Amino acid sequence: MKIFLSAFVLLALASSFASAFDPSPLQDFCVAIDDYRNGVFVNGKFCKDPMLVRAEDFFFTGLNIPGNTNNPVGSNVTTVNVEQIPGLNTLGISAVRIDYAPFGQNPPHTHPRATEILIALEGTLLVGFVTSNPDNKLFTKVLNKGDVFVFPIGLIHFQFNIGRINAVAFAGLSSQNPGVITIANAVFGSDPPINPDFLARAFQLDVNVVKYLQSKFGHY
Template sequence: MTVLVNGITCKNPSWVQANDIYYSGMHIRGNTSNAMGSSVTLAFVFQIPGLNTLGISLARLDFAPWGVILPHTHPHATEILTILEGQIQVGFVTSNPENHHFSKVLNKGDVFVFPVNLVHYQRNVGNTYAVAMVALSSQNPGVIPIGNVSFGSKPDISTDILAKALQVSDDVISNIQTKF
C-alpha cells in the first residue's frame, strides 16, 4: 500500500537509507549565465525525500554581478536568508492596504527574513559574484514568480484584464506575454 503525505510517497521506515536524507552539491556554484544573472540550487523534498513532513528545506542562491531573483512568493513557507559572499539587496512588500516595502542591503554574515507568502526579491548590488543560503519552513515551500504567473499562464490571462490591472494598453500586455 502506498501512503502519500503532502503529495509525496512515504517510505516504510524500515526501507529508509542514508541517501533518503542526504544531498550533495550545495558547494557547487550555480550557472548565472542567464538573463537574470542568477541561479537557485534546491534542497527540497524532491531532492531529499526524507524531508517529507519535516517542515524544512534549503536553497543556494548564486548571483552574477547585478544578478537578480525576480519578485516571487512562497505560499507554504517563511524564508530566512544568510549572505555568504558579496552584497545583496533584499526586499519584500506587505499585503494590502499597507503595501509597505521593506528593503535592505546585506553583507557577508547578515541575515534577513521573508514572511510566508509575501512578494520578495534579491539582487546583487556589487560588481563581484555573490552567494546566499536560504532555509525555508516547509519541505515544499512552492514558488510563485509574479511575472511568470501573470504573463506566462496556460492559457493566458486575458490581455484586457492585465491591461486594466497595470493601466497600460492591450498591445503592451501582448508584447510582454510573448516573452513568457
C-alpha cells in the same frame, strides 16, 4: 474544572493556528517514495517502509557547486526540498542556494507555504519584501557577508546583487515544499494566457505593452 477548560480552549486555538503550516510529524520520519504499492500516503507523499530506510534518504551533495547564472535575470536557485531529500517529507523544512551574477537578481516572487531566512555568504545584496494590501509597505536592507534577513510567509520579496562581483546566499524555508510564484511569469506567462485586454486594464497599460510582455514570457 474552569482552569482545565481554559487550558483546553487555549490548546484548541493553538492547534488551529498551527494548522496554517506544515503539519507536525506523527513518526520519526516518513521517507517519500513514488510507488504506492510499498508505502502509505502521508502529507502528499507515500512513506517508505521504515525497515528499508537508508542514510542516503536524508542526504544531498553538491550545494557547494555554483549555479549557472547565464540567463536573463542573472541568478540561479539550487533547490534542496523533499524532491531532492526524500527524508524531508513531513519535517517542514527545506533549503536553497542562490547564485547571482554581477547585478543579477532573484525577481519578485512569493513562497505560498513558507517563511524564508536568507544568509548572505558572498557579495552585496539589496533585499526586500512588500506587505499585503492596503499598505503595500516596502522593507529593504543591504546585506553583506554574514548578514541575515527574513521574508515572511506568502509576501512578495526579491534579492538584487548590487556589486560588481558574484554573490552567493543560502536560505532555509519552513516547508518541505515551499512552492514559488514568480510574479511576472505567473501574470504574463500563464498557460493559457490571461486576456491581454483584462491585464491592460488591471495594470493600466496599453494592450500592446501587455502583449509585448506576454511575448517575453512565451505567448504571442
